[in-house]
């Protein structure tokens with residue numbers, strides 16, 4: 001009877017370790033995966049109607065000749081769009097819950113407006129921001 005006690009302790013400890021591994025492991029892995037997806041974006045832009053937060057961030061600074069990689073995520077319940085017309089960038093329609101990745105390299109310094117191209121709310125015209133190329 002006494003000889004089984006250490007074995008029970010070992011089994012209990014292994015069970016607890018296995019349980020921790022199976023619960024914390026997937027959570028940790030999913031967080032690392034999300035971080036790996038976003039690490040090389042110049043900006044990760046969240047799109048919501050202006051009354052719910054607008055584009056965020058609304059001011060992005062980059063350098064001339066820098067390769068720019070933007071992810072635009074529509075976290076809203078309505079459709080949005082995204083364009084920087086002066087640079088010939090247009091992501092087209094962004095359905096609710098979807099995202100698009102845009103890559104380009106600005107060649108001239110300036111202040112470039114970006115804005116939503118899909119009527120999304122009565123405040124749609126305020127849904128805009130600035131890409132500053134230094």
Ligand SMILES: [Cu+2]
Pocket residue numbers: 080081116117118119120121124125127
């Ligand atoms: Cu809009």
